[in-house]
Amino acid sequence: MESQKSIDPAVLELLPKAALDGVETVWDRHEAQQPQCGFGSLGVCCRHCLQGPCRIDPFGNGPKTGICGASADVIVTRNLLMHVAAGAAAHVDHAYEVVEALELAAKGEINYSIADENKLQQVAKRLGLEIVGKSKEDLALEVVEVAYADIANHGKKPVQWLMANAPKERIAVWESLGIVPRNPDREIREAMHQVTMGMDADPVNLVLATAKQGLVDGYSGLKLATDMQDILFGTPAPVVTEANLGVLKEDYVNLIVHGHVPLLSEKIVYWADKLQDEARLAGAQGILVSGICCSGNEVLMRKGIPLVTNFLAQEIAIVTGAIDAMVVDVQCIMPSLTQVASCYHTEIITTMPIVKMPGATHVPFTLENADEAAQEIVRMSITAYGRRNPHKVKIPNYKRKIMAGFSVEAIIGALSTVDPVQPLKPLVDNIVNGNILGVVATVGCNNVQVTQDLLHVELVKELLKNNVLVVATGCSAHALAKAGLMNSEGTEAYAGESLKAVLTAIGQAAGLGAPLPPVLHMGSCVDNSRIGDLVTAIAEYLNVDSALLPVAASAPELQHDKALSIGTWAVTMGITTHLGVVPPVLGSKAVTKLLTQGLSDVIGGKFYIETDAKKAAEGLLEDIRAKRKKLGLPS
Amino acid sequence: MRQILVRSEYCLGCKSCELACAVAHSTSKTLFEAINEPMPPQKRVFVESSGGLNFPLQCRQCLDSPCVHACMSGAMQFDRATGLIQVDEHKCVGCLMCVMVCPFGVIAELPDTHRVAKCDRCQDLDYDPACVAACPTKALEFVEVREFAHSGRQTFLDQMKGVN
Amino acid sequence: MSYIIVGNSAAGLFAIEEIRRHDTKSEIIVLTAEQEPSYSRCLITYFLAGEIPASQLYLRDVDFAARLNLTVVYGAEVTEIDSAHQIVRSADGREWHYSKLLLAMGALANKLSILGDDLPEVFTLRTMRDALAINNILEQGARKAIVIGGGLVSLKSAYALRKRGLEVTVLVSSGQILSQMLDAKAADIIQEHLRANGLRFLLETEAQAITGQNHVQGVLIAPETELDADLVIVGKGVRPNSEKLRGFGFNIGLGLQVDSYLETNISNIYAAGDITETWDFVRQKFTVNATWPNATTQGRIAGANMYGRQEVYLGSLGLNSVDFFGLSAMSAGITKLLKKEAHEDWSQTENLKMLGGLPIYRNLIWQGDVLKGFVLVGDTSQCGVLTALVKAGQPLTQTQKNLTKGKRGTLAVGMMK
Numbered sequence A: 001m002e003s004q005k006s007i008d009p010a011v012l013e014l015l016p017k018a019a020l021d022g023v024e025t026v027w028d029r030h031e032a033q034q035p036q037c038g039f040g041s042l043g044v045c046c047r048h049c050l051q052g053p054c055r056i057d058p059f060g061n062g063p064k065t066g067i068c069g070a071s072a073d074v075i076v077t078r079n080l081l082m083h084v085a086a087g088a089a090a091h092v093d094h095a096y097e098v099v100e101a102l103e104l105a106a107k108g109e110i111n112y113s114i115a116d117e118n119k120l121q122q123v124a125k126r127l128g129l130e131i132v133g134k135s136k137e138d139l140a141l142e143v144v145e146v147a148y149a150d151i152a153n154h155g156k157k158p159v160q161w162l163m164a165n166a167p168k169e170r171i172a173v174w175e176s177l178g179i180v181p182r183n184p185d186r187e188i189r190e191a192m193h194q195v196t197m198g199m200d201a202d203p204v205n206l207v208l209a210t211a212k213q214g215l216v217d218g219y220s221g222l223k224l225a226t227d228m229q230d231i232l233f234g235t236p237a238p239v240v241t242e243a244n245l246g247v248l249k250e251d252y253v254n255l256i257v258h259g260h261v262p263l264l265s266e267k268i269v270y271w272a273d274k275l276q277d278e279a280r281l282a283g284a285q286g287i288l289v290s291g292i293c294c295s296g297n298e299v300l301m302r303k304g305i306p307l308v309t310n311f312l313a314q315e316i317a318i319v320t321g322a323i324d325a326m327v328v329d330v331q332c333i334m335p336s337l338t339q340v341a342s343c344y345h346t347e348i349i350t351t352m353p354i355v356k357m358p359g360a361t362h363v364p365f366t367l368e369n370a371d372e373a374a375q376e377i378v379r380m381s382i383t384a385y386g387r388r389n390p391h392k393v394k395i396p397n398y399k400r401k402i403m404a405g406f407s408v409e410a411i412i413g414a415l416s417t418v419d420p421v422q423p424l425k426p427l428v429d430n431i432v433n434g435n436i437l438g439v440v441a442t443v444g445c446n447n448v449q450v451t452q453d454l455l456h457v458e459l460v461k462e463l464l465k466n467n468v469l470v471v472a473t474g475c476s477a478h479a480l481a482k483a484g485l486m487n488s489e490g491t492e493a494y495a496g497e498s499l500k501a502v503l504t505a506i507g508q509a510a511g512l513g514a515p516l517p518p519v520l521h522m523g524s525c526v527d528n529s530r531i532g533d534l535v536t537a538i539a540e541y542l543n544v545d546s547a548l549l550p551v552a553a554s555a556p557e558l559q560h561d562k563a564l565s566i567g568t569w570a571v572t573m574g575i576t577t578h579l580g581v582v583p584p585v586l587g588s589k590a591v592t593k594l595l596t597q598g599l600s601d602v603i604g605g606k607f608y609i610e611t612d613a614k615k616a617a618e619g620l621l622e623d624i625r626a627k628r629k630k631l632g633l634p635s
Numbered sequence B: 001m002r003q004i005l006v007r008s009e010y011c012l013g014c015k016s017c018e019l020a021c022a023v024a025h026s027t028s029k030t031l032f033e034a035i036n037e038p039m040p041p042q043k044r045v046f047v048e049s050s051g052g053l054n055f056p057l058q059c060r061q062c063l064d065s066p067c068v069h070a071c072m073s074g075a076m077q078f079d080r081a082t083g084l085i086q087v088d089e090h091k092c093v094g095c096l097m098c099v100m101v102c103p104f105g106v107i108a109e110l111p112d113t114h115r116v117a118k119c120d121r122c123q124d125l126d127y128d129p130a131c132v133a134a135c136p137t138k139a140l141e142f143v144e145v146r147e148f149a150h151s152g153r154q155t156f157l158d159q160m161k162g163v164n
Numbered sequence C: 001m002s003y004i005i006v007g008n009s010a011a012g013l014f015a016i017e018e019i020r021r022h023d024t025k026s027e028i029i030v031l032t033a034e035q036e037p038s039y040s041r042c043l044i045t046y047f048l049a050g051e052i053p054a055s056q057l058y059l060r061d062v063d064f065a066a067r068l069n070l071t072v073v074y075g076a077e078v079t080e081i082d083s084a085h086q087i088v089r090s091a092d093g094r095e096w097h098y099s100k101l102l103l104a105m106g107a108l109a110n111k112l113s114i115l116g117d118d119l120p121e122v123f124t125l126r127t128m129r130d131a132l133a134i135n136n137i138l139e140q141g142a143r144k145a146i147v148i149g150g151g152l153v154s155l156k157s158a159y160a161l162r163k164r165g166l167e168v169t170v171l172v173s174s175g176q177i178l179s180q181m182l183d184a185k186a187a188d189i190i191q192e193h194l195r196a197n198g199l200r201f202l203l204e205t206e207a208q209a210i211t212g213q214n215h216v217q218g219v220l221i222a223p224e225t226e227l228d229a230d231l232v233i234v235g236k237g238v239r240p241n242s243e244k245l246r247g248f249g250f251n252i253g254l255g256l257q258v259d260s261y262l263e264t265n266i267s268n269i270y271a272a273g274d275i276t277e278t279w280d281f282v283r284q285k286f287t288v289n290a291t292w293p294n295a296t297t298q299g300r301i302a303g304a305n306m307y308g309r310q311e312v313y314l315g316s317l318g319l320n321s322v323d324f325f326g327l328s329a330m331s332a333g334i335t336k337l338l339k340k341e342a343h344e345d346w347s348q349t350e351n352l353k354m355l356g357g358l359p360i361y362r363n364l365i366w367q368g369d370v371l372k373g374f375v376l377v378g379d380t381s382q383c384g385v386l387t388a389l390v391k392a393g394q395p396l397t398q399t400q401k402n403l404t405k406g407k408r409g410t411l412a413v414g415m416m417k
């Protein structure tokens, strides 16, 4: 029975403790919601105006349209557009904050520095800026100006971040469809307008608008955010650390960073290190910072901070009784956390003006007071340590070694040990000759409707067996890390023969003395832009449309609006994008068909819905083989 | 006699019937007022799901009436006028013996009064079932038993086969 | 045709109603040793607790006997049965002729035989009269009560006295309360809950004697140890009321023996309720399952067969429900795993969690895929589904197994595909 909840042994070990401690978990609440409303699940419930709610009877015995006349097709696509626009909004908002940080840092107004001048120059070059003879501060301000210009664009000019970074062939396709965004804020506003009552009633037009939101997310959200963060905090390079609840240490102050934006978590990591002595005075051996969700990924990629667990087990982390404080910023923070924390001594600390929770302590975090806030938070965790009840502590002894930090730059760095002149050549050659059948990116969340991590892990194992190279971000990366798929042993155990040979060769050349891991951790959810960059680079190198590459994407356990909008972006890139959880669209057969078949004729990519890991792997392999065949490659 | 029958294949699990049932047992009989009543009304239909099927379940008026047999206060009895099994809320002492034996799990405990409640066929609405009226896909029907195709009964009853 | 029903409690009442459903004409004579119309024995502790008035003990309306055209004779204690002449006789010499006879005389409370057991404040609790007498003592201001025995009736009595504000101590000779009904863990949970609500328990403790001259003063539990008391309730179980039927030719084992139509070995004489020994289809043996639902069901089926139908009684089931201070517990069938070695295909699925500060405990007992019994504490909603699965007595399908987890399945994907 428990085994249906998770495949993570650490989680399984703590679930009975949670029950005995009187903690209600996400699984309990999921059970209490059963059965979940079919109208909502099918996407045919409309709440867009106050004449509603309206529901369409998918069996045709009851109403076929809403009160205004909207059909199931319209209701489904309107709802979908709203989901995707919300996801895009989340990432654009995130990106905006880090642009602001770069501006103030360049002006010397806040205590953040420009850590990666190379990245800055690389970004500036793509934007067509002159780089010679400029101080890094001045250049940064010019880059910031372009970013701001996109958001302040009142004309028809397309988003410059997109024009500078997207593949040419793709831009041509998007232009022909009229979906190139102008100003991300305006596009999101327009989408919110478009879905109101009495607006768009053309499902195809609504799907195109959805695709446009994918582009907004891809370039003004993901790409922009990653670029700014790399400039501010450095571009990730390979690091070795560990993942899963076993990273927690009983005799340390355990402080968890949870959320998404590195502005806070970087400071926490810094100050935790500085204040180690205070922790020792309080009787601990020191302070251990570890991460959940993408705040965790960000400081993992750049600082080697260990991962505690992923989205679905954020409550379970607290059930260890060993977490002294959990500090959160934005996104994917379960409102239940304070309830769980109230069974223990754990301090939940919110920091952002748009994320507050009753029962949490709010420490307002701004760019200006970042150091003070971070110190205060670290000290709160030390104080909380003193309240810890040792009888309630249970840290499962499960953790896996992982190698992470695979930015595109890091991958190219590793490859250039094989071919310094054309670093992509060894990778592409191996794809061409079939040693690597293709590349699949697994991304996204956990979803309680699915056994935690099961789809991520089963799907990826199957792909690796078939010599597919896997790259991962977000909570998918956490899942694969916990399952031991991000270390050299993972390559030995799970990679197909020819993939293993390639990874071993590169590992040797790069001086690792062992194979590269079979799954490359490329970062947080916004770092899906890195995957986009890699695909773009390979397409440029080969001079083909990215839609033709034997590359696919998968969000096996997606949960968040953001995952839908990232997936939409992947589809606009011409990539077949697998969803392991059924999105709320099946209530319209026409729309379902459009999203899963029709789209590929127009845009090259499509959604592929399959809830079984084995079948999904087969489907993705089939897709990759078909693309190889089209390119005339052996399969 | 008319019975509530279920075409479970049409049930989407929206729980409209559950809401309507609760409202039908409120004082005001309207949703917006019912949610503020000091004693929250109790629903007597439960949308269950099992093996991928949903089933809105309320008292099946079992012929062997285990609840009547188990009731040790005499509260659960055949109502001679309607031929329905009904609970007399004033006699009920909340011993939960009926809950212990109802094979469909459709007798609810009223937390405030520590009594039980079950489907009364909407006695207050002149026996015009609110759940049936509320179902947007007509998964619930109130029909003469003879009219209803045998196939309609299947599902849950199949699962419970041999039980009883 | 003339029916005689001896006993107007659970079994008798349901037999009467069933006969009248089929036969509105024939004479029905109801003989009862007590002075009361049908009332619920199970509710007398509710009355003692002050939760219901005595008037709510009655099971049917005042016009019941008239409406069903019954001749009810109160205070008629049947002591003799002449089956050759189809006649029953009472202790005071009255006699009645029957064509069909139902013996539904229930059970008797076991008494203690220790020094002092005849003092006026020492009671067993079985009848409304007992309850009224105890109530009198309470109204006279009793402060301290000792309940001897840890079974269902003892605990219900202890609960009632506690509710009335008495200091209550429960003496249990074994190491566990409710040992017939619950497994050790469930019993611990309930005991702890009762303790938290002010009941005191002394396990593995026997009452040696009840002290006092004309009134109860205390209970001696060891030569040197006396507990103060002004009221003692003895709950040492019940025995079928079949002793006085010896000598009239009945087959009597643990109780009055019947065939699968609930007819005794003497034709035209049926038995139902606590007096009867029946086939327990979960334990797979003949026994007396002295609970209300078994009594009513047997009464109804016996009534049907007395009328002339041929309804088979499939057997009885041990099951029970208690609810103390907001914590409920239910169990049915086999509630404890017996010695492991001898029962290799037996297993249990046990689950304990806390919800809002209260424990939720489930223990299901399996023989292979057959559900043989369960114990629930805390969350007993939908318990009847489990009872039905126990009654089914056959290997459960996966879907049915999901029902046993108290889980609602998931819809989404399966249905949408």
Ligand SMILES: Cc1cc2nc3c(=O)[nH]c(=O)nc-3n(C[C@H](O)[C@H](O)[C@H](O)COP(=O)(O)OP(=O)(O)OC[C@H]3O[C@@H](n4cnc5c(N)ncnc54)[C@H](O)[C@@H]3O)c2cc1C
Pocket: B072, C006, C007, C008, C009, C010, C011, C012, C031, C032, C033, C034, C041, C042, C043, C044, C045, C076, C077, C078, C079, C104, C105, C106, C107, C125, C126, C127, C153, C156, C241, C272, C273, C274, C275, C290, C291, C292, C293, C295, C320, C321
């Ligand atoms: C305090 C208490 C609490 C209980 N709680 C529960 C509970 O929670 N759940 C549960 O399932 N069960 C409970 N029981 C048990 C339940 O009450 C019995 O199983 C049930 O009453 C049995 O019914 P019956 O008809 O077989 O016999 P009884 O109820 O014992 O009735 C016997 C009838 O026969 C009559 N009678 C007896 N001898 C003679 C005679 N010689 N001549 C003429 N008439 C005679 C009596 O007057 C009476 O009418 C409880 C019992 C008690 C005492």
Ligand code: SF4
Pocket: B010, B011, B012, B013, B014, B015, B016, B017, B018, B047, B054, B056, B134, B135, B136, B137, B138, B139, B140
């Ligand atoms: S209202 Fe109808 S569709 Fe909705 S849950 Fe009830 S029976 Fe199912």
Ligand code: SF4
Pocket: B058, B059, B060, B061, B062, B065, B066, B067, B068, B085, B101, B102, B103, B104, B105, B106, B107, B118
């Ligand atoms: S309440 Fe339950 S046991 Fe009683 S008749 Fe209804 S379904 Fe049957």
Ligand code: SF4
Pocket: B004, B020, B021, B022, B024, B043, B044, B045, B058, B059, B118, B119, B120, B121, B122, B123, B128, B129, B130, B131, B132
């Ligand atoms: S008939 Fe009335 S009481 Fe019964 S389930 Fe339907 S709404 Fe509820």
